[in-house]
Amino acid sequence: MTNSPQHRTPLKSGAGLDCTTVGDVMMDVILRSRRSIFDSLNFEGTNYFREFRITPGGSGNLSAAVACLGGEAGLVGRAGKDPFGKAYDDDLVSLGVRSEISLDPKQPTGLAVCLVDGRGRRTMFVSRGANDNLTAQEVLEGLRRLGPSRFTCLSGYSLAFPGHKKTLLRAATNAQDHGSLVVFDPGAANLVRAQSTVFASIVNECDLLCANIEETRALARGSQVLPYSRMLSRKGKLVLVKMGSQGCLLVEEGVAKKVPGVRARAVDTTGAGDAFLGALLYCLSRGYSTSISASFANWFASRLIEDLGPRSFPARPEINSSLAMFSGKSNSVYSLRTRT
Numbered sequence: 001m002t003n004s005p006q007h008r009t010p011l012k013s014g015a016g017l018d019c020t021t022v023g024d025v026m027m028d029v030i031l032r033s034r035r036s037i038f039d040s041l042n043f044e045g046t047n048y049f050r051e052f053r054i055t056p057g058g059s060g061n062l063s064a065a066v067a068c069l070g071g072e073a074g075l076v077g078r079a080g081k082d083p084f085g086k087a088y089d090d091d092l093v094s095l096g097v098r099s100e101i102s103l104d105p106k107q108p109t110g111l112a113v114c115l116v117d118g119r120g121r122r123t124m125f126v127s128r129g130a131n132d133n134l135t136a137q138e139v140l141e142g143l144r145r146l147g148p149s150r151f152t153c154l155s156g157y158s159l160a161f162p163g164h165k166k167t168l169l170r171a172a173t174n175a176q177d178h179g180s181l182v183v184f185d186p187g188a189a190n191l192v193r194a195q196s197t198v199f200a201s202i203v204n205e206c207d208l209l210c211a212n213i214e215e216t217r218a219l220a221r222g223s224q225v226l227p228y229s230r231m232l233s234r235k236g237k238l239v240l241v242k243m244g245s246q247g248c249l250l251v252e253e254g255v256a257k258k259v260p261g262v263r264a265r266a267v268d269t270t271g272a273g274d275a276f277l278g279a280l281l282y283c284l285s286r287g288y289s290t291s292i293s294a295s296f297a298n299w300f301a302s303r304l305i306e307d308l309g310p311r312s313f314p315a316r317p318e319i320n321s322s323l324a325m326f327s328g329k330s331n332s333v334y335s336l337r338t339r340t
């Protein structure tokens with residue numbers, strides 16, 4: 001939290017961050033049950049569900065994934081001055097993430113109630129709370145305090161509040177001015193459809209677009225996913241289209257390559273996209289090729305969904321052997337360009 005700097009984990013001297021995220025501070029309440037229970041919720045009586053988890057979620061999932069892999073991550077956001085805001089910040093700090101979370105005296109910490117069915121699919125009820133009071137000034141100050149970062153990640157979920165368009169664009173310009181690559185995850189297809197020109201303006205500014213297939217369709221506005229992704233990649237952007245159990249599409253310099261998914265027993269897909277992006281950015285910032293990075297990201301996300309919650313990451317020994325396996329297999333030498 002910005003008013004308690006003693007909490008911060010110092011960076012190794014001279015090092016920059018791998019990944020800084022500007023985004024939403026959300027506590028997740030995840031309820032898992034049979035779909036029929038959710039479909040027939042009874043407002044008169046009491047409804048019962050099978051399992052639940054209360055956990056920090058939101059944009060911190062991405063920072064947590066990078067930190068879990070051994071990378072250096074930072075987060076700029078706003079929480080309520082309440083026990084959830086404190087728990088969220090404490091959790092990030094315990095993971096070694098540099099937290100620049102400011103506290104709002106009036107609005108509560110954002111809350112997402114995630115309903116997960118028996119097949120691991122989920123929907124969310126969200127109240128954004130303090131997130132909507134994050135100002136451009138706070139974002140710029142937070143980014144300055146965090147210092148250089150290889151990637152600066154922006155989330156389309158922030159655009160649920162229209163005032164945040166300017167904030168994200170300013171964060172993108174700031175990142176570019178400091179040699180950081182701008183990463184954009186649109187977050188949800190319905191948000192893209194509701195504000196297509198706003199989303200197009202952020203896509204235009206980004207260096208790496210990581211969107212799921214529905215979001216990509218919505219961004220393409222009538223074009224097909226493949227030609228649209230190729231068109232963006234010819235402008236120098238790296239494009240990743242996430243396709244659930246099918247893995248992802250990696251599109252660079254006009255060429256699209258399908259990177260197959262890893263078979264998983266899906267319990268809860270909440271946070272799959274964040275885990276995917278965290279693993280991808282960690283690998284890219286450590287110099288792995290885009291193809292190895294995408295393969296590893298598919299694996300990392302597939303392991304996450306086998307348990308409840310957005311931060312049920314695999315353990316370190318399993319991570320290390322998987323990374324060694326993927327990097328031993330490929331001989332691709334492409335590495336992401338740096339901004340000059």
Ligand SMILES: Nc1ncnc2c1ncn2[C@@H]1O[C@H](COP(=O)(O)OP(=O)(O)OP(=O)(O)O)[C@@H](O)[C@H]1O
Binds near residue numbers: 272
């Ligand atoms: N059922 C699954 N089996 C295996 N891997 C999966 C499955 N679902 C998701 N993944 C992995 O997670 C990645 C991201 O999932 P998805 O395509 O659903 O993105 P998303 O919609 O952004 O996720 P989120 O729901 O977290 O926003 C996929 O590209 C894939 O690597």
Ligand SMILES: [Mg+2]
Binds near residue numbers: 188273274
């Ligand atoms: Mg997503």
